[in-house]
Amino acid sequence: MASSRSGRAVPYLLLLPAGLTIAAVVLVPLLVSLYSSFTAYNMTRPASLFRWIGWRNYERLFENPDFWWALGRTVIFLTVALNLEMVLGLGVALLVSRVVRGQRLLRTIIMFPMMFSPVLVGFQFNFLLNDNVGLVDNVLLQLGVISQPIPWLVNSGTANLSILIAEVWMSTSVFAILLLAGLFAMPRDPIEAARVDGCNAWQTFRYITLPYLSPFITIAMTIRSLDVGRAYDMVRIMTNGGPAGRTELLWTLMATVGFQNAQMGAANAMAYVSIILSISFTVYFYRRLIAARQFLGEIA
Amino acid sequence: MTFQIGRWAKRLRAGWGGVAGTLAVVGAVALAMTGGAHAEDYGTFPGYTLKVKLIGGNQYDPLYTRIPEWEKLTGAKVQVLSSKNGFDLDKELKADLAAGAVNWCAGWDHTSFMAQYGELYTNLFDIVPKSVRDTFIQRTLDSGVIDGKLMLLPWHTDVSDMYYQKSLYANADNKAKYKAKYGKDLAPPDTIDDFRNQVEFFANPPKMYGTVFAGKEEGLNGRFYEMLLSYGGEYLSKDYKPMFNSEAGVKALQFFRDIYAAKAVPAGTINYLWDDIGQNFASGSIAMDFDWPGWAAYFNDPKSSKVAGDLGVARAPAGPSGKRLGWSGSHGFSVTKACDNKPAAVSFITWMTNYDTNMLEAHRGLMPANAKAFDDIITEVKAKHDDFMTNVFETWKVSLAEDAYPVPHIAQWIEISNASYPEFQAAILGQKTPQEALAAASAKATQILEDAGLLK
Structure with a gap:
């Protein structure tokens, strides 16, 4: 009896180190940051970690229009950027998959933007879009397209668009590479069968290629939705959320409050409200992934 | 025990x-x-x-x-x-x-x-x-x-002191026009009013702008701080009460708002920090740059600057209070x-x-x-x-000997800067009046100082 009980314990014992590691690196920091969101924790005054202030950080958040604007802007930014990157990435992947000679070279070139750090991308676009000494305005002025420089990073529309373009430039290749892998993994038979049955190129893409790529698209979307916060450094360099909060995203707001202002308690409260955003994106994409896999299982 | x-x-x-x-x-x-x-x-x-x-x-x-x-x-x-x-x-x-x-x-x-x-x-x-x-x-x-x-x-x-393009001041046509318009000889600005006049006088966008300034973060708050003091204002009282929402504060913020509205500065200046400012002045398209001494060698190096060899420097201008700009x-x-x-x-x-x-x-x-x-x-x-x-x-x-003064020595200076500068930007861009922006910035600063226990 005793030996049978110890036998049942073996898998749990074997899993224990992994469990403890995960608890140490994920669970404990999560709990500590949750606790600190109910305190007046200021990083430069460590004792403030023990000053309990209840819901005050959360109450202030709910009353703070800047936070809600930043949250809304972040949702829009995520939605537009991810979908645009997906569509462009899919287009690039389809084009590259048709290239016969020099495909390896093309794949390497596609990956170039991924190799740039977001900070560097930020500086690059900042220089390109500077309204006085920047390349874009000077070219447009020289060509006579405009008579006065466009302050790309000042007006709300152009500033947010500039950030979006920089983000899309930096990350479309992630989609392109993942979807290209999906295209290579696709069986050729269904496509050939569709052609024999008289399907045109659009029908083949719509009813054969796209469903096969669906799981890859969903995985790429999930990875990117969690990874898109990498754009923080880029935004910080380009506008740091300004001017007058016109490009403020959750990441820039949290970094300013948490690190520059050292108000880590307040920043953690923001993080816990915004975590709902991450969870909903992830849940949505996982549902899509399960649905896509079921669909593939049905047609396979 | x-x-x-x-x-x-x-x-x-x-x-x-x-x-x-x-x-x-x-x-x-x-x-x-x-x-x-x-x-x-x-x-x-x-x-x-x-x-x-x-x-x-x-x-x-x-x-x-x-x-x-x-x-x-x-x-x-x-x-x-x-x-x-x-x-x-x-x-x-x-x-x-x-x-x-x-x-x-x-x-x-x-x-x-x-x-x-x-x-x-x-x-x-x-x-x-x-x-x-x-x-x-x-x-x-x-x-x-x-x-x-x-x-x-x-x-x-x-x-900061004033860098300027000497040739603009030596130009006979500029001298005559300036004298006719303002009734004064054209010389590097000694007062804030001269500074404002000359910024607008030299502006001919997009070829030439009067000046350029740090438009965000602590840079903007610092520039506002010294302008406020030169207009006779006070940033914080001795018992840590925010004092910048005042007549002097309005005048200080109005200075930046006026030169921005007159298009006498590049529109992008509202997003500039020190490197952007330096590059702009070095490009030769800025008449005067109120800037840090570390740029002197860069500005006067023909490899990096178009204004090399044509560079003058002058002491910071003084405001109506007699105090010169001197954030140090x-x-x-x-x-x-x-x-x-x-x-x-x-x-x-x-x-x-x-x-x-x-x-x-x-x-x-x-x-x-x-x-x-x-x-x-x-x-x-x-x-x-x-x-x-x-x-x-x-x-x-x-x-350094006569004009320089540091920021208020409180741990919350950067936090107050981060809370205030978006409001100042909103005023400069014309989204808010200076009074509205100063009231909002003052309320945020008050909350920060109350939270820190400095203000009861």
Whole structure:
């Protein structure tokens, strides 16, 4: 009896180190940051970690229009950027998959933007879009397209668009590479069968290629939705959320409050409200992934 | 109870250790600054590894070439634990404080940031001898004092003065038009009103703009702060009440709003910080640049600047209060409270701020914090008949001695800056009136100071 009980314990014992590691690196920091969101924790005054202030950080958040604007802007930014990157990435992947000679070279070139750090991308676009000494305005002025420089990073529309373009430039290749892998993994038979049955190129893409790529698209979307916060450094360099909060995203707001202002308690409260955003994106994409896999299982 | 006795015993031991350490430091460095550098002046620490955190970046690297010399003199080794840009280093120092993980001895500091690091760095009055402190320009050293504690030894110091394109002022047509319009001779601006007039006079966008200014973060708040003081205003009262929502505050903010609305500055200036400003002026499309001294050599180098050879400098303009624009800051070095070898740390920071280090920095166009170095660099550039650098050093010497003042020494300065500048931007862009923006910024600053317990 005793030996049978110890036998049942073996898998749990074997899993224990992994469990403890995960608890140490994920669970404990999560709990500590949750606790600190109910305190007046200021990083430069460590004792403030023990000053309990209840819901005050959360109450202030709910009353703070800047936070809600930043949250809304972040949702829009995520939605537009991810979908645009997906569509462009899919287009690039389809084009590259048709290239016969020099495909390896093309794949390497596609990956170039991924190799740039977001900070560097930020500086690059900042220089390109500077309204006085920047390349874009000077070219447009020289060509006579405009008579006065466009302050790309000042007006709300152009500033947010500039950030979006920089983000899309930096990350479309992630989609392109993942979807290209999906295209290579696709069986050729269904496509050939569709052609024999008289399907045109659009029908083949719509009813054969796209469903096969669906799981890859969903995985790429999930990875990117969690990874898109990498754009923080880029935004910080380009506008740091300004001017007058016109490009403020959750990441820039949290970094300013948490690190520059050292108000880590307040920043953690923001993080816990915004975590709902991450969870909903992830849940949505996982549902899509399960649905896509079921669909593939049905047609396979 | 046992625990408590043990804790007190520990404190007592630490106390005696502190006294002994202080005496050792004073002994080691006391003779250091009176003459040339000798090995014995800086003490010897054979086998000891001094852990430091320094600000990184191309502009600071030449300074660090002095480290191997100190190692050779003292027998100690320097381990640079961190060498990040100011933004990331600031984050790291705060994280060290939060984690209570300060296992290093000496580090970068700045007069605008030092109030935040009160728990991190020790009072240098206790461990740096007077003979060393006396080598610094008094006003510069004083800017590193909070509540009677010396938080850093400055290695170079900054205050802004006016760079301008000389040819614009020498142009006969400009002279005649300016005289006709304003009834005054065209000369570098001595008052805020002259400054505003000339900014608008020279503006001919997109070919030429009157000036350019830091439009975000602490840069904008700092520029507002000095403009406020020059209009006779006050930023914080002695009991920490925000005072900038005032008539002077409105005039200060209106200055930036007016020149922005007149398109006399590039529209993008609202997003610019120091590098953007420097590049803009160096491009030749800005008439005047109210900027830091570190740019002088860059602006006068034909490889990097189109205004090289056509560059004048003038003292900062004064406002109606008679006070000149004079927001000042100094980079410096501090010693951590947790340092296990304060004599070595003091020796290091003394070396890194001594006469020779200041001369090295001065040769790069930076303003020395060491009084003798300032006099000697002026003598040196005069002997070389370098009129431009002579003018630069002489102009800044007067500004540092008479006009410079630091930001309010409160830990919340950066936090208040971050809360205020979006409001100031909104006023400059015309989204809010100056009164609305100042009221909103003042309310945010009040809340920050109340939370910090400074304001009841």
